[in-house]
Amino acid sequence: MRLVKKGAEADIYLTKWQNSIAVLKIRKPKSYRNQILDFNLRKQRTIKESQTISEVKSLGIPTPLVYFVNLKKTSIVMQQIPGKPIHDLSNSKIISLSKQMGRLVGTLHKNGIIHGDLTTSNFILSNDKVFVIDFGLSQKTIKPEDQAVDLRLIKEILNSAHAPIMKECWKNFLSGYKLVVGTSKLLQIKDLVSVIESRGRYATVV
């Protein structure tokens, strides 16, 4: 087993499952966290992640297949998605793929699911297909406010990690989102995003 990535929440290993290459995602205990809190969080998120991955797969969203879940060790074995996170691609690629990211997020929202951790690292480009990963913070909700929080997350990341291309990415993302949810829904959510931003500290909304 080889450590591929030490993420914030979990460590990712490459491993084997039934003779094929697979990914082991393990949420290890965090010594800085209170033990009760720590175990509850790890367990909830492992359950949430494996459930949501399977559920959104049936909506036609490309996600890894879940092979095995171990709740005691809070680990998941799943299909390996070869490819690169959108975050690591060239600026022009990120701009053009933003539309597809928006479309995927729109499909999630339309079906009552929010991702909860939308960043450019959680979309993987694999053989010209964009996969969505990391559903540990996902929620089942149809509340427009929750959906707006989801969009604000990706907007914040574009604004910080991809500042020079933020405007184009955000425009493309929204146009992809609109294709799925429709114009009136898009306007409603966009308004709510502004409301959430204006609630922020010392905010002047851009």
Add this chain to the structure above:
Amino acid sequence: MIGLGIESTAHTFSCAIMEKNGKKGKILSDVRKIYRPPGGEGIHPREASRHHIENSSSVLSQCLQESKIKINDLDIISYAAGPGLGPCLRVGAVVARSLSSYYKIPIYPVNHAIGHIELGKLLTGAKNPLVLLVSGGHTMILAFLNKQWRVFGETLDITLGQLLDQFGRSIGFASPCGREIENLANTSSTYTTLPYSVKGNDVSFSGLLSATKSVVSNNKADACFSLQETAFAMISETVERALSFTEKKELLIVGGVAANKRLSEMLKDVCKRHGCKFFVTPLKFSGDCGSQICWTGLLENQVKKGASLEKTFVTQSWRLDSVVVNY
């Protein structure tokens, strides 16, 4: 280059004098007076500004005395122009403007939050850190990119400082209550489950505040302990997310809540997991102080002339990610 910095954004009125030599800075004096509201109450902007007015001249003269610098020796004057409480900000600005126009010294309006970061960098030696700014006014995770501090995560409602203060006041402490809560929390180890709200890189504390208030009747110490454990775990997680996303190799904590030992302990552990250096602003300078304003003014002086008096406004809402940093 010798500068005077005046801080008056919230409860603290402070003057500091620093000397800058190349990239090195030395604090010659830093004098503060802190407005203390009665127990159970928060900062009353009018009362705080009255406190600042009454103490401004004594703080300034003590600051000059301790530094052994004469006003005429000052090269620049900087003041905190925001973000903060309007009435309080105006006191510092008035003092700065009067000195500047009477003694003909260039004047620099400075962003208070940038001040926290710049002083933190100077005192710890951090080069290119991910910054966690936690105070009464801010809860933000920041990284520097293309001449601006970019926000990677922040609170969606109240700040960590407000969470601690508002809870502290509800059990009779006076703001700022961080230390009292920390002391009380240290006497308990009984964890009560409280709402944990992390949304990607952002946090939300308002639900946690209400929930903690509702469990406090059982035991104050347990409530403080659980509040700290939950809130700090949320912060640590978002910091960890930002560290793994940005792949920075340094973490710097600045702002009033940086004084909390439990928070530092948790973040130290986070850094260990990510092979990242840990820096925390020394206790004496983590809270609001004149030095943060003075040092930022001295840095701005490298690239900018002083502001004309007509442009020395104060701005209550002034986000630090809107400031272009050219030095």
